[in-house]
Amino acid sequence: MRAYNTKNFLKILVSLHKTDTLSILFPTMLLVGLYSYGMYYLEIEYLHLTSKSTVSHIGMLHSLLGFVLSLLLVFRTNTAYDRWWEGRKLWGKLMNDSRNFMIKMTGILDEKDVKTKSQIARYLKFFPHLLATHLSKESTRLVLDEDFTDLKKELKHHPPAELIYLLMKKLFHLKKEGKISETEMLFLDSQLSGFLDVCGGCERIKNTPIPYSYSSFIKKFIVFFVLALPVANVVNLGVFMIPITMFVYYVLMSLELIAEEIEDPFNNDENDIPMESIAQNIERNIDLIINKA
Numbered sequence: 001m002r003a004y005n006t007k008n009f010l011k012i013l014v015s016l017h018k019t020d021t022l023s024i025l026f027p028t029m030l031l032v033g034l035y036s037y038g039m040y041y042l043e044i045e046y047l048h049l050t051s052k053s054t055v056s057h058i059g060m061l062h063s064l065l066g067f068v069l070s071l072l073l074v075f076r077t078n079t080a081y082d083r084w085w086e087g088r089k090l091w092g093k094l095m096n097d098s099r100n101f102m103i104k105m106t107g108i109l110d111e112k113d114v115k116t117k118s119q120i121a122r123y124l125k126f127f128p129h130l131l132a133t134h135l136s137k138e139s140t141r142l143v144l145d146e147d148f149t150d151l152k153k154e155l156k157h158h159p160p161a162e163l164i165y166l167l168m169k170k171l172f173h174l175k176k177e178g179k180i181s182e183t184e185m186l187f188l189d190s191q192l193s194g195f196l197d198v199c200g201g202c203e204r205i206k207n208t209p210i211p212y213s214y215s216s217f218i219k220k221f222i223v224f225f226v227l228a229l230p231v232a233n234v235v236n237l238g239v240f241m242i243p244i245t246m247f248v249y250y251v252l253m254s255l256e257l258i259a260e261e262i263e264d265p266f267n268n269d270e271n272d273i274p275m276e277s278i279a280q281n282i283e284r285n286i287d288l289i290i291n292k293a
Contacts, residue, residue: 021250021254021258022250022254025249025257032246032249033243033245033246035227036229036242036246039230039231039234040230040234040238040241040242043231043234043235044234062225062229062233065225069252073255076214076255076256079259080258080259080262081259084262084265087205087265087273088273090198090202091128091198091202091275091278093197094127094128094131094195094198094278094282095128095278095281097191097198098128099282099285101124102120102286104188105117106290108179108180109174110179118290120170121286121290123167124286126163127163127164128275128278129279130160131199132266132275132279133159134158134159134160135202135206135275136266136268136275160199161199164192164195168192171185171188172185202266205265218256222249222253222256225252226245226248226249229241229245229248230245258271
């Protein structure tokens with residue numbers, strides 16, 4: 001996720017980055033401009049139509065369709081942002097669960113049992129990195145403070161679930177040794193389930209995209225709306241209709257592209273959830289808890 005100062009208006013206004021919609025849409029904007037010029041030449045230079053021609057009345061229908069399109073885009077953008085925000089809340093829950101679990105384990109275990117605390121801490125610190133990799137299309141570039149190579153070899157099918165399974169086995173082993181009581185085990189079990197709840201919630205967002213028919217219809221609607229603009233309005237606005245059509249296309253298609261990007265917030269794109277940064281924060285928090293214990 002790109003970090004920026006929300007108060008620096010001018011810098012935000014003029015900045016361009018790799019996911020900026022202007023750089024993505026610029027080639028198709030040129031095509032829209034050429035199409036608009038073609039309609040201008042056909043209607044004004046070749047057919048010599050005027051504002052009194054019947055073609056100008058198409059603008060009334062165009063205005064009605066514009067209202068419908070605006071409602072669809074508002075719904076599309078809100079739905080995509082809801083998915084992004086739900087993913088961010090799940091990762092916030094993961095941070096809280098990790099800290100709470102480590103604090104409880106530190107309080108339950110004997111102060112001299114440093115080895116057990118360190119092993120549990122390794123599981124907790126590796127889990128968010130593993131979850132980020134699991135949710136991403138490509139493996140995240142892990143910048144870890146420790147070497148987790150041995151854990152990676154053990155986790156092959158569903159790594160996040162397998163890691164929690166190893167952690168659960170460790171807790172049962174501690175229970176058999178008498179280091180954790182039955183009541184404490186129940187206390188920790190409900191906390192441990194929270195990790196898989198976060199994983200399941202993220203997978204639900206990842207694996208349930210916006211229905212294809214809905215996404216396809218909006219794109220087609222936008223293209224039809226933009227292509228109809230110069231047909232209806234070039235007789236009134238003349239050559240000025242060319243930049244206006246390009247600008248309308250840029251605005252409408254940009255909203256669709258932005259919604260497409262943020263509806264799947266786990267791809268490590270510039271506007272996605274900063275999973276690796278959160279994972280590194282969890283590492284630091286767990287280290288602080290152990291060092292203060």
